[in-house]
Amino acid sequence: MKVTVTGAGGQIGYALLFRIASGAMFGPGTSVDLRLVEIPAGMKSAEGTALELVDCAFGTLNSVEVTDDPTQGFDGTNVALLVGARPRGPGMERADLLTANGAIFAPQGAAINAAAADDVRVLVVGNPANTNALIASAHAPDVPAQRFTAMTRLDHNRALARLALTLEVPVKALSNVIIWGNHSSTQVPDITHGLLTSSDGTTRHLSDVLQEKLGGSTAVGSWLTESFIPGVAKRGAEIITVRGSSSAASAAAAAVDHVHDWVVGTQDAWTSAGVVSDGSYNVPQGLISSFPVRGQHGNLEIVQGLSVDPEVRARIDRSVQELIEEREMVTALGLLTRKR
Ligand SMILES: NC(=O)C1=CN([C@@H]2O[C@H](COP(=O)(O)OP(=O)(O)OC[C@H]3O[C@@H](n4cnc5c(N)ncnc54)[C@H](O)[C@@H]3O)[C@@H](O)[C@H]2O)C=CC1
Numbered sequence: 605m606k607v608t609v610t611g612a613g614g615q616i617g618y619a620l621l622f623r624i625a626s627g628a629m630f631g632p633g634t635s636v637d638l639r640l641v642e643i644p645a646g647m648k649s650a651e652g653t654a655l656e657l658v659d660c661a662f663g664t665l666n667s668v669e670v671t672d673d674p675t676q677g678f679d680g681t682n683v684a685l686l687v688g689a690r691p692r693g694p695g696m697e698r699a700d701l702l703t704a705n706g707a708i709f710a711p712q713g714a715a716i717n718a719a720a721a722d723d724v725r726v727l728v729v730g731n732p733a734n735t736n737a738l739i740a741s742a743h744a745p746d747v748p749a750q751r752f753t754a755m756t757r758l759d760h761n762r763a764l765a766r767l768a769l770t771l772e773v774p775v776k777a778l779s780n781v782i783i784w785g786n787h788s789s790t791q792v793p794d795i796t797h798g799l800l801t802s803s804d805g806t807t808r809h810l811s812d813v814l815q816e817k818l819g820g821s822t823a824v825g826s827w828l829t830e831s832f833i834p835g836v837a838k839r840g841a842e843i844i845t846v847r848g849s850s851s852a853a854s855a856a857a858a859a860v861d862h863v864h865d866w867v868v869g870t871q872d873a874w875t876s877a878g879v880v881s882d883g884s885y886n887v888p889q890g891l892i893s894s895f896p897v898r899g900q901h902g903n904l905e906i907v908q909g910l911s912v913d914p915e916v917r918a919r920i921d922r923s924v925q926e927l928i929e930e931r932e933m934v935t936a937l938g939l940l941t942r943k944r
């Protein structure tokens with residue numbers, strides 16, 4: 605597997621590259637060729653990371669190259685992780701980064717179109733991830749739109765972790781939790797289809813288990829609206845406040861999970877990912893929005909036919925409206941128009 609990571613000299617890059625090289629993304633039987641892409645100012649940091657990658661003597665690492673030329677970096681690549689972008693600081697929303705970061709993704713989409721392998725899969729991590737993925741995709745007309753995805757797996761993992769802590773159960777006992785919408789504070793963590801499987805194999809609805817734990821449906825309603833949903837949606841801001849900079853190792857872990865589940869598959873299990881809408885769940889076609897997905901046959905397929913609770917529906921509509929506004933903003937900036 606040839607894997608390209610942009611922003612390789614940054615903090616997510618430093619947490620991500622060693623996990624990919626160690627075999628965490630594709631398993632111990634697949635060796636990787638890493639391409640580290642930076643801007644000139646980040647080259648020294650990426651070069652240092654490359655030296656350390658070599659020193660780890662990973663059995664699954666075949667080669668490492670560092671470049672500040674995106675076309676060279678994406679040449680023949682099977683998996684492109686678009687991480688390189690400015691992170692937000694305290695008090696900012698991710699959409700505030702559109703003007704600074706949007707322009708990065710048009711030339712990178714064009715370089716992927718020109719140079720990547722036919723089966724290229726793209727994960728956009730740089731914020732605002734959904735709309736940046738839309739920009740990159742618009743500049744890669746020869747790459748199917750389904751191959752451009754945005755990372756909401758960190759939100760998904762945060763939701764699982766929060767539920768596990770509240771219910772005092774292992775994360776692996778939880779399934780069918782969903783993140784809908786934008787990777788922003790309007791995202792919609794949804795537990796209405798969630799399940800808990802006990803060690804004896806019995807499966808129960810999360811809403812029933814939560815009612816038992818928290819003392820009835822009113823208590824669960826307040827916990828969802830006052831604690832769980834805002835806690836997950838604002839966790840990125842909490843990390844920035846506490847840590848002084850935005851999440852890095854957890855973001856890297858989520859990127860590994862996203863690509864692993866896309867390439868290796870999830871069998872019947874669900875996860876969440878920002879994928880291009882085909883109109884499912886009344887999300888306008890063409891927007892890159894988070895959905896419940898399965899990794900099957902090398903694709904991320906939207907889980908179809910789920911009932912949507914009215915309150916969840918209203919939240920999804922608000923988040924989708926924000927995606928529409930972001931798309932309008934980048935259209936006005938000319939970022940969706942290809943230059944000839
Ligand atoms: N989707 C998600 O769940 C998450 C997204 N993020 C986003 O990921 C992005 C990166 O975060 P960090 O690694 O913490 O930032 P960072 O500032 O530590 O690193 C970013 C790196 O990207 C490089 N870069 C900038 N423009 C580039 C370009 N055109 N080509 C190649 N490299 C370029 C910079 O030189 C820098 O080394 C930010 O936009 C952040 O908001 C962060 C956490 C989670």
Ligand SMILES: O=C([O-])CC(=O)C(=O)O
Binds near residue numbers: 691692758839843
């Ligand atoms: O919050 C941020 O700016 C970084 C990010 O996307 C996250 O941690 O979810």
